[in-house]
Amino acid sequence: MSWLNRLKEGLSKTRAAINQAAGPLGAIEIIPERNDSALFEDLEFALIGADVGGQYAAEILADVREYMKTSGKRDLRDALTSALTVQLEPDAFRAKLRQAGFTPDARKSTLELKGKVVLMIGVNGVGKTTTIAKLGQYYQSRGKSVMFAAGDTFRAAAGAQLGVWGERLGIPVVQGADGSDPAAVAFDGATARKARGIDVLFVDTAGRLHNKHNLMEELKKVKRTIQKADPNEPSEIWLVLDAVTGQNGLEQAKKFHEAVGLTGVIVTKLDGTAKGGIVVPIVRELGVPLKFIGVGESADDLQPFDAREFVTALLEA
Ligand SMILES: Nc1nc2c(ncn2[C@@H]2O[C@H](COP(=O)(O)OP(=O)(O)OP(=O)(O)O)[C@@H](O)[C@H]2O)c(=O)[nH]1
Ligand SMILES: [Mg+2]
Structure with a gap:
């Protein structure tokens, strides 16, 4: 298709x-x-x-x-x-x-990353881990070398979930023990990426509520620790939002943005909802670019967001 x-x-x-x-x-x-x-x-x-x-x-x-x-x-x-x-x-x-008739074709160019480490964050179950797998496939199939860090050490089996994706896609995964410090896993990932000269590292994190102070502090620590391993990183911090959560997702985004400073947003599960119009307030109110959208569960159900294409797909018969 x-x-x-x-x-x-x-x-x-x-x-x-x-x-x-x-x-x-x-x-x-x-x-x-x-x-x-x-x-x-x-x-x-x-x-x-x-x-x-x-x-x-x-x-x-x-x-x-x-x-x-x-x-x-x-x-x-x-x-x-x-x-x-x-x-x-x-x-x-x-x-x-x-x-003026110039139509940039988003399909021809790869969505550029500012740097080498992308920290992925969001509340529970929005699709962070699946989206990391999809991003891995996206950049790998465009010639980039990719690595994952399984920074969700909170939920048992979270590391295994990312490990399975890594194996399927042929992408190395840096793991930590269950219950270990997520910042340490992120540090190991950032160090390993540098040592091996890999183009991009995606760091997974445990789902967390935006109003839980300690969990937001933990996220700040993960960010600081990556900076220690690689001073210019993380150059990207992407929030994953579930389209189904609608307006509540906007509130989440504002809180995460205040805490760690987002450089991008990804909206998932647009296929599962009649509320896809939520992308309008997301684009208008956050002041953070909408990078990708998720439209299904398989590895290639992720697309760079392009306004014209989105609207065409939405309104065409
Ligand atoms: N239909 C649909 N399902 C999706 C999409 N993205 C993710 N999912 C599904 O959402 C569920 C949760 O995905 P995960 O990637 O585990 O979510 P998570 O944010 O990592 O969850 P936690 O780590 O528990 O916080 C899985 O069943 C995914 O297959 C999407 O774009 N469309
Ligand atoms: Mg996860």
Whole structure:
């Protein structure tokens, strides 16, 4: 299956929710002389239902009306595509480039990392360990050498889970004993990566609640310890968010960001929810780039986030 079809399939629940409320988008023509306020109300409701957030849904609808007025076009899907993309692509420069006909193709270039060590964090069960495996596959298949550090020493079997992925993908895994200090495992991983000249190390951590003080302190210690092993690292700290948790995920993200400073966010399980619109408030409110999205459980169900592609996959028939 092509990546676009995979993405489409992954977003099918959210798409169905929008189409169900507003009618099949492609079939809707806006006739300026007609009063379409009921349709727009339904659409706004559908967007809010998909967790886009009231404020952003209202902005999107205003943009849709404006776009239809100024362009004279009548295709609702076109207008909604533009309005949603603007929300997800706050970088005006990229938007401008696109308007001028330059469409950067995210598939052709690998999503660049700032450095060599990526620390992966998040609450319990959001998909951290699985996402590390997917990232390993992503970078390895693009020619990078990869290593994992099993920094979740809290949950028995967490190290084994990452070990199985490592074996399957041919990626070395630095392990620590169950119950040992996660910072020590991270230190060993960062040291081993440097010694072996490996391109990128992903450090797994135990799931933790953002409001548990001690666990957040532990995370700061893991970060400091990696810095001791390799002064420029971790150059990336990525928070994994489960799309299903919706607005609560945003609160988590703000707390994690305060504690350790995020450089990226990954949203998982978009395939399991009709609330895929949550990416709008994530992009608008966090000020941290959305790097990848997870749309399934297998190793290649991870894609670099691209606003235009996301919206196309979401709204296309
Ligand atoms: N459908 C779907 N399932 C996913 C996705 N990402 C992860 N999962 C599933 O979510 C479950 C939890 O994944 P883990 O990777 O173990 O989550 P974790 O954050 O490491 O969990 P803890 O270490 O216990 O905090 C597993 O069953 C994964 O297969 C995704 O994008 N889509
Ligand atoms: Mg885990």
